[in-house]
Amino acid sequence: MTRLIALLLLAGTAMLAAGCNTMAGAGEDISKGGNAITNSAEKAK
Known part of the structure; x- marks a missing residue:
């Protein structure tokens, strides 16, 4: 079960990286999402 979860997380990360073309792009996308939530x-308030 633990291996399945690890495999799914790895696959999800690979898809995210491929979709953004680079890990830097993934970081920027996540940052923008966080900023939108903060705003x-x-x-x-």
């Missing part, structure tokens, strides 16, 4: 939370 929404600030507006909701």
Whole structure:
């Protein structure tokens, strides 16, 4: 079971990296998502 979870996480990471073309691109995408959540939370205060 642990191997299956590890395999799925690895596959998901590979898909994310391939979709963004680079790991730097993945980091930028994740950062933008975090900023959007932060901005929404600030507006909701």
